Amino acid sequence: MTIALDAMGGDAAPGMVIRGASIARERYPEVDFLIFGRESEIGPHLDKLADLKAVSTVVHTDDMVSSEDKPSVALRAGRGSSMRLAINSVREGKADGVVSAGNTGALMAMAKFVLKTLPGVDRPAIAAFFPTLRGETLMLDLGANVVCDGRNLVDFAVMGNAFARCVVGVLQPTYGLLNVGSEEMKGHEALQEASAVLREANLPGHFVGFVEGDDIAKGSVDVVITDGFTGNIALKTAEGTASLISEYMRRTFKSSLLAGLGYLLARSAMRKLRKRLDPRRYNGAIFLGLNGITVKSHGGTDALGFANAIGVAIDMKKYGIVEKTRADFANLTQPSPKAQAVNG
Amino acid sequence: MTIALDAMGGDAAPGMVIRGASIARERYPEVDFLIFGRESEIGPHLDKLADLKAVSTVVHTDDMVSSEDKPSVALRAGRGSSMRLAINSVREGKADGVVSAGNTGALMAMAKFVLKTLPGVDRPAIAAFFPTLRGETLMLDLGANVVCDGRNLVDFAVMGNAFARCVVGVLQPTYGLLNVGSEEMKGHEALQEASAVLREANLPGHFVGFVEGDDIAKGSVDVVITDGFTGNIALKTAEGTASLISEYMRRTFKSSLLAGLGYLLARSAMRKLRKRLDPRRYNGAIFLGLNGITVKSHGGTDALGFANAIGVAIDMKKYGIVEKTRADFANLTQPSPKAQAVNG
Numbered sequence: 001m002t003i004a005l006d007a008m009g010g011d012a013a014p015g016m017v018i019r020g021a022s023i024a025r026e027r028y029p030e031v032d033f034l035i036f037g038r039e040s041e042i043g044p045h046l047d048k049l050a051d052l053k054a055v056s057t058v059v060h061t062d063d064m065v066s067s068e069d070k071p072s073v074a075l076r077a078g079r080g081s082s083m084r085l086a087i088n089s090v091r092e093g094k095a096d097g098v099v100s101a102g103n104t105g106a107l108m109a110m111a112k113f114v115l116k117t118l119p120g121v122d123r124p125a126i127a128a129f130f131p132t133l134r135g136e137t138l139m140l141d142l143g144a145n146v147v148c149d150g151r152n153l154v155d156f157a158v159m160g161n162a163f164a165r166c167v168v169g170v171l172q173p174t175y176g177l178l179n180v181g182s183e184e185m186k187g188h189e190a191l192q193e194a195s196a197v198l199r200e201a202n203l204p205g206h207f208v209g210f211v212e213g214d215d216i217a218k219g220s221v222d223v224v225i226t227d228g229f230t231g232n233i234a235l236k237t238a239e240g241t242a243s244l245i246s247e248y249m250r251r252t253f254k255s256s257l258l259a260g261l262g263y264l265l266a267r268s269a270m271r272k273l274r275k276r277l278d279p280r281r282y283n284g285a286i287f288l289g290l291n292g293i294t295v296k297s298h299g300g301t302d303a304l305g306f307a308n309a310i311g312v313a314i315d316m317k318k319y320g321i322v323e324k325t326r327a328d329f330a331n332l333t334q335p336s337p338k339a340q341a342v343n344g
Numbered sequence: 345m346t347i348a349l350d351a352m353g354g355d356a357a358p359g360m361v362i363r364g365a366s367i368a369r370e371r372y373p374e375v376d377f378l379i380f381g382r383e384s385e386i387g388p389h390l391d392k393l394a395d396l397k398a399v400s401t402v403v404h405t406d407d408m409v410s411s412e413d414k415p416s417v418a419l420r421a422g423r424g425s426s427m428r429l430a431i432n433s434v435r436e437g438k439a440d441g442v443v444s445a446g447n448t449g450a451l452m453a454m455a456k457f458v459l460k461t462l463p464g465v466d467r468p469a470i471a472a473f474f475p476t477l478r479g480e481t482l483m484l485d486l487g488a489n490v491v492c493d494g495r496n497l498v499d500f501a502v503m504g505n506a507f508a509r510c511v512v513g514v515l516q517p518t519y520g521l522l523n524v525g526s527e528e529m530k531g532h533e534a535l536q537e538a539s540a541v542l543r544e545a546n547l548p549g550h551f552v553g554f555v556e557g558d559d560i561a562k563g564s565v566d567v568v569i570t571d572g573f574t575g576n577i578a579l580k581t582a583e584g585t586a587s588l589i590s591e592y593m594r595r596t597f598k599s600s601l602l603a604g605l606g607y608l609l610a611r612s613a614m615r616k617l618r619k620r621l622d623p624r625r626y627n628g629a630i631f632l633g634l635n636g637i638t639v640k641s642h643g644g645t646d647a648l649g650f651a652n653a654i655g656v657a658i659d660m661k662k663y664g665i666v667e668k669t670r671a672d673f674a675n676l677t678q679p680s681p682k683a684q685a686v687n688g
Binding site for chain 2: 131132186188216229230232234236237240247248262264268
C-alpha cells in the first residue's frame with residue numbers, strides 16, 4: 001500500500017509531516033510513502049529517519065497552496081502544488097490515498113475535481129468523530145456543503161453508514177438526521193424529504209429518525225447526518241463550549257486556597273480530560289463520497305496527530321471504503337426524494 | 345405594575361409558581377400579581393404567604409395546557425386555560441406582562457395570536473442568555489422559526505439590539521449573524537441579504553458582520569442573530585457538550601485515589617461551576633417582537649428560577665422594551681432585503 005503525503009500543508013510542515021510519517025511507518029510497516037513538496041526542506045528531516053527514507057519517494061515541487069488561498073484560486077493556480085500532485089497520484093493509481101494538513105477548502109475542491117465523486121453521489125461531505133458519553137459518533141457534513149437538499153442528506157447517510165460499518169467496525173450502525181425535535185413532522189423540507197427516503201431505504205443498520213443537538217454528545221446514534229451549515233455551527237459551538245468550561249474550571253480552581261489544592265491533585269486528571277476532548281485525537285476530517293481516499297489532518301496538529309490521520313487513510317483503504325460505498329449506492333432503492341415525500 | 349402568572353405551568357406547579365412569586369414580591373414590593381389557575385390548588389400555598397396574598401388576585405380556571413399539547417391544539421382547545429387567560433389579561437391592559445413555565449410552543453402560539461406582533465415584525469423570536477468568557481450573550485431565535493429569510497433575521501437583530509440596550513443596559517451593543525465563516529461572501533442567501541441590510545441600517549451599536557459557532561461561548565458579541573433551526577441546534581449542542589464534560593469530570597475524578605481526593609477538595613468549586621452553567625440561572629426564554637411582554641420560565645425550574653423569570657418580565661416593563669422596539673422598527677431604514685442585496 002502507498003500513501004501520498006502533502007508535505008507542505010499544516011502549521012509545522014514539512015517537519016511535522018515527515019515525523020508523523022515516521023510514526024505511521026512503525027505502526028504500518030507494509031506501507032510506502034509518496035511525499036510531495038520542496039525537496040530541500042523535506043530532505044534534511046528524512047535524512048534523520050533511515051527507516052522511513054527506505055520506503056519513501058520524494059517528488060519535488062516548489063509550488064504549494066497557502067492556508068489563505070480561496071478554493072477557486074487554489075484550483076486554478078495550484079496545478080503544480082504539492083497538494084494537487086499528491087491528489088493526482090491517487091487518481092493515477094500511484095497511491096492508495098492522500099493525507100494533507102493544508103487548506104481544507106482547497107483540498108476538498110481539488111479532490112472533488114481530480115478524483116470525482118462516486119457514481120450516485122452529488123456532493124462529497126466532510127465527516128469527523130465527536131467524543132460522546134458512549135464512545136464516538138461520526139457526524140457529517142461539517143462544512144463542505146452550506147445548502148443541502150433531501151437527496152444530499154440521503155447521500156451523506158449512505159456514506160456515513162458505510163464508513164461506520166467498514167472502518168469503525170459497527171456492523172449495524174444507528175443513524176439519525178439532526179433536527180429541532182424528534183417528532184416526525186419537525187424541521188424543514190429537506191429533512192422531511194430525507195427522512196421519507198431513509199425510512200424506506202434498504203440500508204444496513206437502523207435509521208432512528210430525527211435526533212437533536214444534545215444527542216451528539218450523548219452518543220445516541222453512531223452517525224449524525226446534517227447539512228454543512230448546521231454541522232459546522234454545531235462543531236464550533238461544541239468546541240467553544242468545551243473551551244469555555246475549561247477556562248471556567250481554571251478560574252474556579254484559582255478562586256480559593258482549598259480549590260487551588262484540589263486543582264493540584266486534580267491536574268493530571270484534568271489533563272487526561274483535555275486530552276480526551278482534544279479534536280486532534282480524532283484525526284481531523286475524513287472526506288466521504290469521493291472516488292478515492294482523502295484525509296484532512298488538523299492544520300495545527302503535531303506528528304502524532306498526523307500519524308493518526310495517516311492511520312485513518314490506511315484503514316479506509318484496508319477496509320475498502322470506496323468500494324463499499326460504491327456498492328451501497330448501487331444497491332440503494334432511492335427514488336427521487338420529492339416523489340417519495342409526496343407518496344410516502 | 346401588575347404581572348400575570350400562569351400558575352399551572354411547570355413540573356412543580358402551582359407550588360413553585362406561588363413560592364417564586366413570593367420571592368419576587370420581596371424583591372419588587374411595587375408589583376401586584378394576577379394569578380391564573382385552580383383556586384383549590386393555589387389557595388393552600390397562598391394562605392401560607394400573607395404578604396404575597398395581600399397583593400395577589402387569583403382568577404380561577406379549571407382548564408390548563410399540558411406539556412404534551414401541540415401548539416395548534418392548545419390554541420384551539422385551550423381558550424379557557426390558565427395560560428390563555430393570563431395572556432388575555434395583558435392584552436386587556438389588566439397586567440403588564442405574563443410569565444409561564446408551561447409548554448413553550450403553546451405559549452408562543454397563544455401570545456402571538458392574542459398579543460400580535462409589533463408593527464413591522466413578521467415573526468416573534470425566542471431569545472435567551474448564554475454564559476460566555478466575558479459575561480453573557482443574548483442569542484435569538486432559539487426555535488420559534490425553523491425557516492427564516494433575510495427580513496426575519498434583520499427583525500431579530502432589531503429586537504435583540506433593543507433588548508440588549510434597554511434591559512441588559514449595554515448602550516452600544518455589538519451584534520453579528522451566526523455563519524460558517526466570517527468572510528463577507530460566506531453562508532446562504534438569507535444571511536447575505538440580512539448582512540447587506542444591517543450594514544446600511546441605522547441601528548444603534550455596532551454590526552460586526554458574521555460570527556462563528558465558537559464566538560457564542562467566547563462572547564465575541566453582545567447579541568448573536570440566527571434562524572430558529574440553527575439556534576436550537578446550537579443551544580442543545582452547547583447543553584449536551586456541557587453535560588458530557590461534567591460527566592467526564594465525574595468519571596475522571598473517580599479514576600484514582602488521588603483524583604478522588606482532588607474531587608473532594610474541588611467539589612464545592614465544581615458546584616459553583618455547575619451553577620454558573622445552569623440554564624435556569626438565565627431565567628428561561630424571552631419572547632421578543634410581540635406587542636406585550638411574555639417570559640417563558642424553564643419548566644423544570646424551582647421557585648428561585650421562577651422569581652428570576654418574573655424579574656425579567658418586570659425589567660422588560662420598567663425599561664419599556666415594547667415601546668423601544670416599536671420605535672426602533674419605526675426608525676429603521678429598511679428597504680426590501682432582496683433589493684438591497686442586489687444594489688449593495
